[in-house]
Amino acid sequence: MSNRCAVIGVGQTAYTTKRHDVSIAGLVREAALRALEDAGLTFKDIDAVVIGKAPDLFEGVMMPEAYLADALGAAGKPMMRVHTAGSVGGSTGLVGASLIQGGVHERVLVVAFEKQSESNATWALSTHLPFNASLVVGAGGYFAPHIREYIRRSGAPDHIGTLVAVKDRLNALKNPYAHLKIPGINREMVESTPMLWEPIRYLETCPSSDGACAMVLSSESKVTGTPAWVLGTAMRSEPIFRAGRDTVNPQGGKDCAADVYAQAGITDPRRELDVAEVYVPFSWYEPMWLENLGFAAEGEGWKLTESGATALDGDIPWNASGGVLSSNPIGASGLIRFAEAAQQVRGMAGEHQVDGARRALGHAYGGGAQFFAMWIVGSRKP
Amino acid sequence: MRDVAIVAFAQTRHTATDSGLSEPELMLPVLEEIRSQTGMRRFGFTCSGSCDYLAGAPFSFVSALDAVGAWPPIAESHVEMDGAWALYEAWVRLQHGDVDTALVYGFGKSSLGDLRSIMTLQLDPYYLYPLGLDQLSYAALQASALGASRADLDAVARRSREAGATNPHALELPAEPGDPVVDPLLAWDIAPITDGAAAVVLAAGDAIADLAARPAYITGIAHRIDPHYLGMRDLARSASAADAARAAGVGKGHVDVAELHACFSHEELILREALGLPDSTLVNPSGGALCANPVMATGLIRIGEAARRVMDGTASRAVGHAASGPCLQHNLVTVLEG
DSSP: OOOOEEEEEEEEOOOBSOOTTOOHHHHHHHHHHHHHHHHTOOGGGOSEEEEEOSOGGGTTOSSTHHHHTTTTTOTTSOEEEEOBTBTHHHHHHHHHHHHHHTTSOSEEEEEEEEEGGGSOHHHHTOOOTTTSOOOOOHHHHHHHHHHHHHHHHHOOOTTHHHHHHHHHHHHHTTOTTOSOOOTTOOHHHHHTSOEEETTEEGGGBOOOOEEEEEEEEEEGGGOOSSOEEEEEEEEEEOOTTOTTOOSSSOHHHHHHHHHHHHHHTOSOHHHHOSEEEOOOSBTTHHHHHHHHTTSSOTTOHHHHHHHTTTSTTSSSOBOTTOHHHHOOOHHHHHHHHHHHHHHHHHTOOGGGOOTTOOEEEEEEEETTTTEEEEEEEESSOO | OOOEEEEEEEEOOOBSSOOSOOHHHHHHHHHHHHHHHHOOSOOSEEEEEOOHHHHTSSOHHHHHHHHHOOOSOBOEEEESSOHHHHHHHHHHHHHTSSOOEEEEEEEEEGGGSOHHHHHHTTSOTTTTGGGTOOHHHHHHHHHHHHTOOHHHHHHHHHHHHHHHTTOTTSOOOOSSOOOEEETTEEGGGBOOOOEEEEEEEEEETTHHHHHOSSOEEEEEEEEEEOOSOGGGSOTTSOHHHHHHHHHHTGGGSOOSEEEOOOSBHHHHHHHHHHHTOOTTSEEOTTOOTTTOOOTTTHHHHHHHHHHHHHHTTSOSEEEEEEEESTTSOEEEEEEEEO
């Protein structure tokens, strides 16, 4: 079977609406240098670089890995560019891990970024004529009907989304990198904000952020510092236009979770995982993914959220970092989930550390809820 | 490393203009041909290469999944690069040992926009893009740096056009130089605007013998990237292509056939030198990119064409090469053996 792989360095930039002070190259280099510093290494110690980001239309630079090779110390080395829509950050981590697991390299730098202030995200995410009817609805307009269908199926009460919006922003107050820090955040504040796409209110959506995240991945023999061991990796995709696919509770997500749990020897994720960083760009996706990922039975996810189980002091904290709802440089958001999961089991998550976290899930999804990337990391060598 | 071989290859009959087919419609017959060659409909891993900027719309790879079928859901990834790098990712994935087959594909329609200015968007947006160099200008800059004679450039172009005339997948192009474009490049020195797609199947373990009588084993594969800034490189040489060739072991034996991803005549001269290919190596018997350049599939096709010659017995050792980035910045080299 494949070789062991560990996360030995994590670097993040502060996430914010607009980084006036750095170029695109400066942004990714900042995250990369922090990850290398965390690992006690330099660019010289890196065998290969894997970079990921969402559509190139966000920054207007086509295939930017060519331009970013210099800033990431990749010259003279192999460099890859991954793009799997919103799940790309997660996929980037998995492609990097694959290079170690396949025995091709000993140390790989993975970097994901988005500098969304360079353009308009809703425009860059929309396809237009002649390829598609141009709805210009962006992600919120696309996912709102799925959420309404979830509410219809499960009979969840209206305030569940609000609870998630508040919980994740309370967690963000403990995360020095988080974009949205809203002192005094509470249900009344969320409910007083405008309705954007029924039932998603302004404060129930993710922000549009500039930011980058990087990790140093290592083979077993080259581990430095505190490792987070990769216990399982999985990706799944399904076709967006397949008639009859369940877009509310997608099969791809269920299959991906089953695969990654089997590799990590997990049969009951709620009990056997200590913390999860899950891609929740709109508040209602917490209960939806709780069910899709097997933390709750179908129709029961909202009850877990309502009970407080997913809060930082609950029995299975979700998005202790504040999640995508608090920071969203789209192409990096998946890798941030993977990195935050690693920080938890390394015991290096700072103020939002879940005490004694030993096993954590990192999750990302993208496209029309059709691309999934997941990993499980642990404090103990598999 | 675990033995991995190419067991199937298919490509479109490439076109110089938009045939009205969408990208999934372009892919579908290629995938059907792969299915009939291998008898397989599901693969352990799938990876593709494409670029949103060609069509000017995000998520080209999303609708391509409709052509794949992808149901039940599949383990799949995508590179925003030529399909050759998707093949590399799939080769790495097969090294894990838990899956034995991989489907790789790449596609692109450069007829939809102005490729010359689109490729310019690949340059550093702060310091290079504003200089106003389009793809042809920076290629001509490299040709000038090399300083090859017109006779040497003509020899590459003429041989490519003549070879391409025998390749049913290539464009129909005249075997004459055409007009000057950007000094020193003439029309036949430049890869044509092309729409097309290609797919390859990789196999490992027992699946190799099950799927092909004469598989093309990947005995070496490596890629390297150079610094981006043109002023930081010796444009007359390709250090990254030479490094990748060394890492892939090109020099360990005679290369019977090499398919080089040269989008301009002078690039072939630079690559032959970097890969250390002797005059006895047959270069680009398909006609190469100068006769069909479906961007994002062109590199994958080079590997597929090289593999095809090993699989049909006309070569015992072949090299497939792919390039990316301005002026051959990024190079991937594959050695294939019977």
